[in-house]
Amino acid sequence: MLSADPCSQPILLANEPLAYRQALVRAFRAARPHLHVLEVAPDELDAAVQEHAPLLVICDRLTQLVERCVSAWVVLYPDGARQVTSSLAGHQERADDLDLAALLAFVDRAGAPFAR
């Protein structure tokens, strides 16, 4: 695992398409204003993971680095498919959809140890 100051660890959103990413970033900032939410382009995800050691990554394509080094991640609608895979501390779940409340609850669980 990458190490960093947990109080500054962000949630990284790197999912495509752009409208999805931007809508989720705004929703997270509105619903969880205490969280540090960062938006990155998918091809910058690994560099951002190394730089920020995020609490949680939301992407549409899992990278090896994210799988290996980030304890919580969500792969949301890969290639537009009706499919969501989430992983928290090694426990994976798959579903064909995820509503925003469930995603926020997952974010809360991922960030719970460091909630301010």
Added chain:
Amino acid sequence: MTQHPPHPNGADAIRVLLVDDHSAFRQALGLMFSLEPDIEVVGQARTVADARTVIDAVPGVDVAVLDLDLPDGFGLDLIHVLQAAHPAAQVLVLTASAGRSILARVVEAGAAGMLHKSVDIEEIVSSVRQLAFGSWLLSPSELAALLREARTEGAQRRARTERLGRLTPRERDVLALLGEGLSDKEIGARLRIGKDTVHTHMVNLLGKLGAESRLEALIVAVRHDLVSIDRESERHP
């Protein structure tokens, strides 16, 4: 805070309906819209069936933001339902599909515009406002050209469908097995007919489809779901 003019519908806000099967996105978009002072999300739906219920239940819709690929049908099929219930409603299609022929079909179905999901979210918000205030997202000449293209494509589609309807059951079998990549000999073995008979069916079906080659016949068949070459087709446009 930006001041927006009062909406011509007489309501305080632009009434928006959201239809998209990706709930996390749709609800995030809904939350984002609800933070805009001049926009109210009056309903959301994940499926065509849900959307029909919501359309009947809401008192008014100014702009519907529709996805095309829904779990139980095609988003465009909702346009006439929406416009029957709310005649002034405008439709903005928000899709992961690209291409002019899709846009032509969208316009022909009665949508006022189409945006790709890769656009900046601000463009979606501003397009909703434009449509609510009666502006067009397409120029009249662009609209006319798209409608012409849709009409031509529709005629070609109907002609191809008609040609496919002329195939006999055996010719359809031959075409389906061609789609599996089988040779004439293998098709013959599978159907328990001679290679020459397969060849005769092939010549006949090419003639009926107006195809110059087996490949062209196969493309026509795939486009009309007569032959499946991709079983992992659970993808979103």
